[in-house]
Amino acid sequence: MRDTFVKTLVDIAKKDKNVHLVTGDLGFGVLKPFWEQLPDQFTNAGIAEQNMISFAAGMAMEGKTVFAYSIGNFSTLRALEQIRNDCAYHNADVKVVCVGGGFAYGALGMSHHATEDLSVMRALPDVTVLAPGDSIEAEWATKAIYECKGTCYLRLGRGGEKRIHDKAGNFQIGKAVKIKDGERIVIFSTGAIFDEVSRACEILRKEGIDPALYTFPTVKPIDMQTIEECSRKFKLIVTVEEHNILGGFGSAVSEVVAELTGMKAKVLRIGLNDKYSSIVGSQKYLRDIYGMSAEKIAAKVFECQKDVL
Amino acid sequence: MTHISKGSHIGSILSVADIVAVLYNDIAFVNPKDPKMYDRDRIILSKGHAGAAIYIALAEKGFFGVEELKTHYADGSRLSGHVSHKGVPGVEFSTGSLGHGLSVAAGMAYAAKKDNRQHRVFVICGDGECDEGAVWEAALVANHYKLNNLITVIDHNKMQSLDFCENTISLSPFADKWKAFGWNVIDIDGHDHDALWAAFNKAKQSEDKPTVIIANTVKGKGISFMENNILWHYRYPHEGEEYDRAVAELKDQIPEGIFDMYESEAGKL
Numbered sequence: 178m179r180d181t182f183v184k185t186l187v188d189i190a191k192k193d194k195n196v197h198l199v200t201g202d203l204g205f206g207v208l209k210p211f212w213e214q215l216p217d218q219f220t221n222a223g224i225a226e227q228n229m230i231s232f233a234a235g236m237a238m239e240g241k242t243v244f245a246y247s248i249g250n251f252s253t254l255r256a257l258e259q260i261r262n263d264c265a266y267h268n269a270d271v272k273v274v275c276v277g278g279g280f281a282y283g284a285l286g287m288s289h290h291a292t293e294d295l296s297v298m299r300a301l302p303d304v305t306v307l308a309p310g311d312s313i314e315a316e317w318a319t320k321a322i323y324e325c326k327g328t329c330y331l332r333l334g335r336g337g338e339k340r341i342h343d344k345a346g347n348f349q350i351g352k353a354v355k356i357k358d359g360e361r362i363v364i365f366s367t368g369a370i371f372d373e374v375s376r377a378c379e380i381l382r383k384e385g386i387d388p389a390l391y392t393f394p395t396v397k398p399i400d401m402q403t404i405e406e407c408s409r410k411f412k413l414i415v416t417v418e419e420h421n422i423l424g425g426f427g428s429a430v431s432e433v434v435a436e437l438t439g440m441k442a443k444v445l446r447i448g449l450n451d452k453y454s455s456i457v458g459s460q461k462y463l464r465d466i467y468g469m470s471a472e473k474i475a476a477k478v479f480e481c482q483k484d485v486l
Numbered sequence: 487m488t489h490i491s492k493g494s495h496i497g498s499i500l501s502v503a504d505i506v507a508v509l510y511n512d513i514a515f516v517n518p519k520d521p522k523m524y525d526r527d528r529i530i531l532s533k534g535h536a537g538a539a540i541y542i543a544l545a546e547k548g549f550f551g552v553e554e555l556k557t558h559y560a561d562g563s564r565l566s567g568h569v570s571h572k573g574v575p576g577v578e579f580s581t582g583s584l585g586h587g588l589s590v591a592a593g594m595a596y597a598a599k600k601d602n603r604q605h606r607v608f609v610i611c612g613d614g615e616c617d618e619g620a621v622w623e624a625a626l627v628a629n630h631y632k633l634n635n636l637i638t639v640i641d642h643n644k645m646q647s648l649d650f651c652e653n654t655i656s657l658s659p660f661a662d663k664w665k666a667f668g669w670n671v672i673d674i675d676g677h678d679h680d681a682l683w684a685a686f687n688k689a690k691q692s693e694d695k696p697t698v699i700i701a702n703t704v705k706g707k708g709i710s711f712m713e714n715n716i717l718w719h720y721r722y723p724h725e726g727e728e729y730d731r732a733v734a735e736l737k738d739q740i741p742e743g744i745f746d747m748y749e750s751e752a753g754k755l
Contacts, residue, residue, distance in 0.1 A: 197600075217600070223630075228589040228623035235593020238579065239601075259620075263586055267571070267579070 178334040178369065179207050179276045181312040185319040186244060187211050190218050195240060196323070199233050201226045201247040207276070208246065230256035230273070234263035237270040242323060244272045249282060249289040251275075253298060253330065264328040265303045272322045273298075274331045278308060278368050279419025280454060280463040281335040287453050290463075291332070295367075296424025298330040299397045305350060306397035308332040308418075308426075310371035313342040314354075314394045321350050334369030335460075341371050341392055353400040359389030362482055363411040363442075365404075367393040367426040370419040373464060376471030377417075381478060388415070388478065399429040408434050408441040412485040415445045415478055419469060422448040445481045447474055487538055488722045489729050491559035493567055497706040497718035498536040501643035501676070502610060505701050506531075508682040509608060509639075510543040518548035521575040527605050528594050530579045532587020533612035533641060537569030540577065549576035552747055585618025587611060588638060592628045595636035595696075606690075610639045614646025617655050622667070628696040629668030636696040637689045638669075641676065643705040645716060664698045676701025709735050 187210055190196040198211050199220045212219040222229035226247055233243040245252055252275045253260065264271040275291055282289035298306050305325055309315040315333060322329040346354060353365065356375075366374040371392055378390055389411065391403065407414055414434065416427035427446030434444050449467050456466050464470045468477065488496045510516065514527040531540050538558060545552040557563035564573045568582030581587050591609035598605060615621060628636050642660070644651055651657050664671045670692040674681040682701065689697035705719075706712030709732045723729040740746060 220596070220631075222627060223623070225620075225623035225627070227585075227620040228592075228627055231586050231589030231620070232593035232596065232624070232627065235590040235595075236597040237593075238590070239594050239597035241597050241600075258583055259586060259589070262580065262583055263590055 178309065178312055178315040178338050179336050181315045182274070182319050182331070182333055183207060183211055185316045187214055189320065189323050190215050193242070194218065196242045196244070197236060198244045198246060199229055201229045201251055203248050203251070204246055226251045226255040227259050230259035230271070231263045233271045234259070234267060234269040237264070238267065242270045242272070244274055246274045246276070248275065248277045249291045250294060253291070253294045257297060260298075260304070260328065261301055265301050268303060268327045270326055270328075272329045272331060274333065276333045277335055278332040279370065280460040281369070283459040283463060284457055286457070287455060290454050292419075292421050292449050292454065293424070294330075294332060295396055295418065295420050295426055296428070299425065299429060303328060304397065305329040305395070306332070307350070307394055308368035308396055309394045310366065310368055310392045311338050311341040313340065313345050314348070314392070317345050317348045318394055321348070325350060332368060338369045339372040339375070341375070348394065351395050351398040351400055353391045353393045353403040356390040356392055359387045361411060362386065362388035362413045362415065362478065363391065363407045364388045364415045364417060364478070365391050365393055365426070365430060366417045367396055368419055370417050370464070370469060373469055373471045373474055374417050377474035377478065380471060380475035384479060386479065386482060393426065396426050396429060399433060401433050404430055404433040405437060408437055411442050413445060413482055414442045415447060415481070417469065417474060418448045419464065420448050421451055422446040423451050443481075443485050445477065447477055487542065487555050487558050490556055492722045493538065493559045494720050494722065495535040495538070495567070496722060497645070497712055497715070498533065498612070498641070498643070499538045500707045500709065500712065501703040501705045502533070502536045502539050502641040503707070504677045504679060504703070505610060505639050505641060505682060506539045506543045508679050509686070510547055512683055513686040514608060515605065516547070516576065518576065521549060525603065525605050528578050528591070528607040530581065530587045530591050530607070530609045531569050532581055532591075532609050533584065533615055534568035534581030536641075537565075537567060540569050541565050541574070544574070544576040546747065547576070550574070584612065584615040585620040588621050588624040588628075591636055591638070592624045592633060595628070595633040596631055598635055599631070599633065606635050606637060608637050608639065610641060612646070613640055613642045613644065613651055613657060613660070614654070616640070616657055617646075625664070625667040625669065632694040633696045634692045634694055637686065638696065638698045640698060640700050641703050642700050643703045645705045645714065645719070647719060649716065661700055664700070668695060670695040670697040671700065672697060673700045674702065676703035677707060708739055
């Protein structure tokens, strides 16, 4: 996903000399194609993310479109006020990019796990929040935030994510993408956790349960229309995110459902249950430990659907 | 203005006033008829709490009428306590949280260099603000990228929120710190207009270094009972003796031949 991002950005930046990539001294082996081909449009701002984001805002005020790159929480939480005051308040054309949403950096430990970024970034007015689920969505998202003037946040996986789509469809910011129809239950997935979600669907199918499935590459603005329609059509909405269940994608969906009147679906939020990840292990291992592996997702859905028959 | 608004930070506004006056009047290329003029010089007040100083400079320059200054802090006003650009012609950037302005200015100066543009970027910081780590992150980057089009003025009034800087977090040796970070350092009396003028012009000659003008100032400058008194970081001049004495002292210092636009009905504060 991150390689797709860089490849796409190189293509964009070759055509638009005002596009600039700033890194907080990260991207070894990842950003090389960019800095080799477009050295004049690349800047290493050093290990100083607060300055990097304000610096990017300053460049954007002068007409640049600046992609500010780092990993984990460094481009977001570390520089949160700079994103709020200097970027978003000024509608600065800064694209904050994080590689490593969720447990992507697995055994490196909790400092490198971005598990609150969606909540925090979503809380900022005038910030568009995207979390693509595969390389096709990542390519689309990179182009989409380039074209969307103003401050955006792009949350990427590390790479090797399973394909969701064969080819790019008619994706739009703020629109969910239907992967398949189903009965009684619908699962909404955002970001790279889709791999686990799609396998969870296979497990459920063996149990005679066939949920509908959507991917949400945009977390903000959330696709209210799809949520509302699904809330009428299905008995149970399941949200899955590699992220704290507080304030993030599941919360965004719940907020929409809560304000609907009449018959509506119950919501089950699956994600990190308001914890820091203190156990050591790979992304796959941590997903299982914290209840987001295909098996754990399937088991939770199976339990919950009994109550909403 | 702070009397009508019951606003804070008059001490800081007075300490930075001469810097702002010289910058807007004699140095910076700005145009009230075209606030977004392409090749204008950029001015960022990083110590946003002294926003009144910028609003006054802009009003006196003609970006908007001086009568609007009366609305500072008022419900529905464009002029917030900490300087904000929204709807206010001439305000380059909004600040208020300390330690942002220098980084933003460095980004602006860097972009200008990338595009071979000739304007300069001025940023005014507080000395207490230099407690913020991001100031020094920006200082490193500005030096590394040889941003000689970036001029930082430190309103070095030696005081911060609760006490003198030296009693809070010592900045000494202050000029040496900037030198060690690779900057062109000019140390002056920040109330001496000739010295300010000379320093801004000297900064132009810096070939490959960003310039910092350490402007030694007095918090509450010009009003005897406010000078070097931390109370006036918060208190506004109250109706009666405080206000009358403050205004009388300032009026005594107006140089001969200077038109006082606040004596007109519209501008009367």
